[in-house]
Amino acid sequence: MNSLLQVLKSRFGTPTWDADRITDEWFRAHFHYAADVVRQWLGEPLDLTQAKVLNFGCGDGITDLALVLRHGATSIHGVDIRQEYAKLPRIAKEQLGLRRVPAALSFETIVPSAPLAGRMQVDGMFSWSTFEHVQRDQLLPILSDLHACLRPGGKFFLQIEPLYYSPYGSHLRRYNEQPWHHLLETEDALWRGIEAHQGPIAAEETDFGFADFGVEGYKKFVFNEYLALNRLTADELVEITQQAGFQLLREERRQVDTPIPEALQGRYPEAQLRTNEIFLLLGA
Ligand SMILES: C[S@@+](CC[C@H](N)C(=O)[O-])C[C@H]1O[C@@H](n2cnc3c(N)ncnc32)[C@H](O)[C@@H]1O
Structure with missing residues (x-):
């Protein structure tokens, strides 16, 4: 192959990658599990090969990359208040042998709660383990703004895990294995x-x-x-999404059966202590 053709192929051709190279467990969990769940929830009502999608709180962008490489998504814009996504080209090269991040992906650093509506209209959006980190007084303005970004008939998949009152809702399990x-x-x-x-x-x-x-x-x-952490409960989340104008289309709450310590019994509702994950499919 002559060198011009090689350059064009490496810039614009189908990117090659190899998931067997993955050694990092964080990368694996996002590249496979998280991306598969998003595809199941958002990819059923929407055609990801056609839809314009926003990821609110994209973090390092591994899930977005997997949606493009593994599930054929053609337009994902990730926004976050931090810039972890700047590491994606390096970590995707290390973990997949990927030479360039696909053009279907774009990322942006935002100021917390700065409005996106008016400059963005999307068919679908998702948010993974992010809304428990949003300041409480910003929840309604942000969700209302996201609602305004979604075209009529668009869908929003929102996941939170772990919810605050669940055994590891502190997000500190890596340092403390005692439930609650x-x-x-x-x-x-x-x-x-x-x-x-x-x-x-x-x-x-x-x-x-x-x-x-x-x-x-x-x-x-x-x-x-x-x-x-904003200490949001599953009920509060559902309520606030509705206040923001979303329609609840589908919901799943996952619960753990860890025995509840005596000191917590009667202090919090049992369902609040047991519900560690929530999945919502919302409509505009
Ligand atoms: C636990 S991380 C999850 C990141 C990514 N979704 C993932 O699965 O790896 C939570 C993310 O929410 C982002 N975040 C927190 N508050 C935010 C806000 N107001 N607007 C946008 N992103 C926010 C954080 O910067 C962080 O990247």
Whole structure:
């Protein structure tokens, strides 16, 4: 092949990649599991090969990449207040041997709650493990803005896991295996336990930000994320999406059967303690 043809192929040809190269468990969980769930929920009512899709809180963009490479999506725009997606070209090369991120993907850093409506109209949107991190007073404005971005008949798949009141709703399981530790221990005791933690943390819970922070910095980052959680319940989420104008088309709540410690019985409704994940399909 002459060199011009090679250059054109590498820039514009079908990207080649190999999922057998994946060694990172965080990457694997997003490239396979998360992308498959999004495809099932959003790809049934919408044709992902035609739809313009927005991912709210895209993080490192691995799920978006998988939707393009594995499920034929042709237009995904990821927005996030952080810029983890800037790592995608490097990690996709490492984990898949992918030489360039497909042009079907675009990413953008946004200011928290800055409106997107008016400059964006999409057929579908999704959000994965993000809405528990949005400040409570920004939930309704953001959801109303997303509603305004969705074309009539469009669909929004929203997932949260783990919900705050579930056994590991603190997002601190990587440092503390005791179920409901955040509802049982004081903030100080929780932090001391994390500070004292030695040794590796679960690979599937170690995102690509870990390397930037280092072991001790990551502890602080994760604990601050815990403090900032909005503590939304499944019922509150459903209610607020409806206030924002969405129609609830489908819902699934997943529950755990972990025995509830005596200290929590009667303090919180049992369903609130047991519901660790929610999936919503919303209509515009
Ligand atoms: C737990 S991460 C999930 C990221 C990605 N969806 C994933 O599955 O890996 C939560 C993400 O929500 C983003 N986020 C938090 N508040 C946000 C907001 N107001 N607007 C947009 N993104 C937000 C964070 O920056 C973070 O990337």
